[in-house]
Amino acid sequence: xxxxxxxxxxxxxxxxxxxxxxxxxxxxxxxxxxxxxxxxxxxxxxxxxxxxxxxxxxxxxxxxxxxxxxxxxxxxxxxxxxxxxxxxxxxxxxxxxxxxxxxxxxxxxxxxxxxxxxxxxxxxxxxxxxxxxxxxxxxxxxxxxxxxxxxxxxxxxxxxxxxxxx
Numbered sequence: 034x035x036x037x038x039x040x041x042x043x044x045x046x047x048x049x050x051x052x053x054x055x056x057x058x059x060x061x062x063x064x065x066x067x068x069x070x071x072x073x074x075x076x077x078x079x080x081x082x083x084x085x086x087x088x089x090x091x092x093x094x095x096x097x098x099x100x101x102x103x104x105x106x107x108x109x110x111x112x113x114x115x116x117x118x119x120x121x122x123x124x125x126x127x128x129x130x131x132x133x134x135x136x137x138x139x140x141x142x143x144x145x146x147x148x149x150x151x152x153x154x155x156x157x158x159x160x161x162x163x164x165x166x167x168x169x170x171x172x173x174x175x176x177x178x179x180x181x182x183x184x185x186x187x188x189x190x191x192x193x194x195x196x197x198x199x
Contacts (some may be wrong), residue, residue, distance in 0.1 A: 106128075
């Protein structure tokens, strides 16, 4: 009796196993290497900002996300304004497996710093820091809808935004 590993049937089984392993590793690798999938493009919408004095104002917002060809680098610009308040947030983010790192700046207050968090499956969760300032930023994207939540203990206590892809 011949061993299953020899002959045409054995070669077919081995080839099938190799193809299956390659397909599975490519699928999971693709998911891991595209943590910013769904974010690319221009977004706009409305929200609210809560300030440290207890006041709340309605916001109009625009965001642009650019993802490089590898799918591992994200550039974000988020601009929001109310009747008396505005902020301009930009960030450059790089994926390292399940974690992301990067830098951010807010031009109206001339502050900048670093960010650290996670990204994948339409979600980005990061902590942003600079000397004397820390905030958490959460982005959720599903189809053409995106929500942005920012919380801090600074001048801006909270931001809640809902946007749609333009």
